[in-house]
Amino acid sequence: MKKLALHWQILIGMTLGVLFALILTNFSWGSDFIGDWIKPFGTIFISSLKLIAIPLILAALIKGISDLKDISSLSQMGFRTIITYVITTVIAVSIGLGVVSIVKPGGTINEETRNELVEAYGGDAESKRIDASKQKEAGPLQALIDLVPENIFSASASNRNMLQVIFFAVFFGIGLILIPEEKGKPVKDFFDGVNEVILKMVDLIMLAAPYGVFALLAALVVEAPSPDLFAALGMYAISVVLGLLLMVGVYLLLVWIFTKRTPSFFLKGIAPAQLLAFSTSSSAATLPVTMERVTEHLGVDEKVSSFVLPIGATINMDGTSLYQAVAAVFIAQAFGMDLSFGTQLGIIATATLASIGSAAVPGAGMVMLVGVLGYAGIPEAGLALIFAVDRPLDMCRTVINVTGDASVSMLVAKSQGKLGEPHVKDWDDNYKK
Ligand code: ASP
Numbered sequence: 001m002k003k004l005a006l007h008w009q010i011l012i013g014m015t016l017g018v019l020f021a022l023i024l025t026n027f028s029w030g031s032d033f034i035g036d037w038i039k040p041f042g043t044i045f046i047s048s049l050k051l052i053a054i055p056l057i058l059a060a061l062i063k064g065i066s067d068l069k070d071i072s073s074l075s076q077m078g079f080r081t082i083i084t085y086v087i088t089t090v091i092a093v094s095i096g097l098g099v100v101s102i103v104k105p106g107g108t109i110n111e112e113t114r115n116e117l118v119e120a121y122g123g124d125a126e127s128k129r130i131d132a133s134k135q136k137e138a139g140p141l142q143a144l145i146d147l148v149p150e151n152i153f154s155a156s157a158s159n160r161n162m163l164q165v166i167f168f169a170v171f172f173g174i175g176l177i178l179i180p181e182e183k184g185k186p187v188k189d190f191f192d193g194v195n196e197v198i199l200k201m202v203d204l205i206m207l208a209a210p211y212g213v214f215a216l217l218a219a220l221v222v223e224a225p226s227p228d229l230f231a232a233l234g235m236y237a238i239s240v241v242l243g244l245l246l247m248v249g250v251y252l253l254l255v256w257i258f259t260k261r262t263p264s265f266f267l268k269g270i271a272p273a274q275l276l277a278f279s280t281s282s283s284a285a286t287l288p289v290t291m292e293r294v295t296e297h298l299g300v301d302e303k304v305s306s307f308v309l310p311i312g313a314t315i316n317m318d319g320t321s322l323y324q325a326v327a328a329v330f331i332a333q334a335f336g337m338d339l340s341f342g343t344q345l346g347i348i349a350t351a352t353l354a355s356i357g358s359a360a361v362p363g364a365g366m367v368m369l370v371g372v373l374g375y376a377g378i379p380e381a382g383l384a385l386i387f388a389v390d391r392p393l394d395m396c397r398t399v400i401n402v403t404g405d406a407s408v409s410m411l412v413a414k415s416q417g418k419l420g421e422p423h424v425k426d427w428d429d430n431y432k433k
Contacts, residue, residue: 006206007271013210014279017217024222031222039219045212048205049276049285052198054156056288057310058169059194064306065173066188073416074174074307080415081308084408085316086352088254092247092318092400093351096325097344099243105235105326106333109385114334118384125383128363132370143357159284160359162314170307195306202292203425206272213279220391233389236330240393243322244400251407259414261298269297269422270406277402281394283313284360286402293406296425300409301418308412312405313360319400320365321355323393328372331382343376350375360401362394 004012020038024030068074149155149164156165176184252263273290280286287310295305325347332339339347354368366383373380413419 005268006209007268007275009210010213010272010275010279013212013214014217014275017214018221020214021218021221024218034218034222038215040215042212042215042219045205045208045215046280046282046285048208049280049288050159050282052201052205052288053159053162053284054165055194056198056202056291057162057165058156059191059198060291060302060306061166061169061310062173062176062191063188063195064303065170066176066184066191067303068173069177071174071177074170074177077304077307077412077416080412081311081408084411085312085404088250088318088404088408089316089321089352089355090348091250092243092322092404093325093348095246095250096240096243096322096351097329097347099239099246100326100329100333103235103239103242104333105239106330106335108235109233109334114385117388118381121384121387122381124387125381128367128383129370129380131367160361162284162310162360166310166314195302198288199292199295200425202288206289206292209272209276213275216279224391233386236326236386237389237393239330240323240326241396243326244319244396247318247322247400248403251403255407255410259410259419261410266298266407266410269293270403273402273406274399277398278395281362281391281398282360283317283398283401283405286398287313287360290402290406294409297422298406298410299420299422300413301416301420304413304416304418305409308409309405312408313401315356316404316408317355317358317360317365317397317401318404319397320358320368321351322400323365323397324351324354324369324372327369327386328376328378331373331385332376332378334385335379335382337378339376347372347376362398363390365394365397366390 021030021034024034027033065074068077147163147167149161149168152165152168155161155168176187252266255261255266256263270290270293273286273293276289277283277286283290290313291305291309294300294309295302300308328347328351329339329344350372354371355365357371358364358368366386369383370380373382410419
């Protein structure tokens with residue numbers, strides 16, 4: 001029997017998960033049953049992905065960088081990567097601002113709904129504000145200080161320290177380039193082997209993906225807020241989703257223009273990572289799959305993907321920055337504030353920086369939104385307005401974050417002459433050219 005492509009299997013798992021939860025919520029024991037017996041499998045699935053993120057970054061980056069042979073190609077690639085990331089983020093924020101000023105979702109919120117939302121979610125909003133204020137207390141160069149770990153083992157002990165692990169791996173890779181080849185070879189071969197093993201582990205975990213997403217989505221449905229709230233915030237949610245969809249168009253266009261790869265080729269290759277981003281709301285958890293798809297299914301050379309993608313997962317969040325722009329202006333509109341052109345330009349800058357600073361985990365974008373609101377003088381209590389629909393929007397913006405990383409890796413690969421043909425390995429879904 002012909003095997004169904006992986007993205008279809010995952011989509012079926014997601015749909016069945018939602019249906020299953022919708023049916024079970026009709027029974028008094030349904031939610032508890034899902035919480036006790038289904039959700040844990042989703043958690044195990046995410047954990048198994050997170051489990052391999054740090055070893056994968058270490059092995060892939062060390063191997064990738066030492067393959068470069070010289071430091072100048074590393075700095076050239078690094079420069080191109082960062083510039084392209086910043087450009088796509090600025091495009092994303094601008095699209096967000098454009099959409100929110102045309103749709104004006106804040107106008108649909110009447111005072112009564114506003115008060116209800118502030119009352120219902122004020123506490124949750126407060127806790128995000130406290131998280132944000134912890135980050136704000138730091139000095140201007142704190143991000144730079146945080147980049148350099150004082151101990152690689154303690155840095156590797158938390159997925160939140162990915163940038164530190166990246167720093168170590170790049171540093172180690174540079175050292176490896178600079179030592180005599182015969183000394184470096186065994187070290188390189190070792191990381192090469194580790195890298196292969198981990199990519200195979202990704203394939204194995206992905207065999208469970210349809211079941212994992214079933215559990216994740218079933219658990220999300222029973223924990224979802226009431227549909228009335230969705231209706232009240234409908235226009236806001238539509239604005240975010242519309243902006244995100246436009247951003248997908250931008251990526252497809254960029255990839256098509258610069259690499260001549262068609263939208264269907266790109267989407268088919270990256271779809272499983274996108275679906276996983278949607279189900280897990282975490283670009284960090286999705287990273288191993290993004291790496292595997294981009295390298296094996298989109299033809300990006302490992303030297304490029306192993307560098308561009310881990311960095312992208314931590315600093316390039318176009319979906320998050322777009323959402324922050326829409327959310328900030330929506331809250332301002334709901335409070336009857338008019339934002340000047342200068343303030344909007346400032347939102348572009350702060351949302352770009354905030355998305356760079358956001359951790360690649362669920363809900364991180366909302367914490368950083370506090371900074372954007374603070375800058376623009378928008379009441380931070382307004383976070384309560386958007387809380388109810390944050391999770392579904394988090395799922396959508398994470399898809400864009402991952403898609404952005406994948407597109408940029410193709411652009412950088414093309415510019416370095418390192419974009420080739422896909423080379424799918426066994427155990428993978430049945431890719432056909
Ligand atoms: N969940 C997002 C991610 O992991 C970050 C955010 O926007 O909250 O990419």
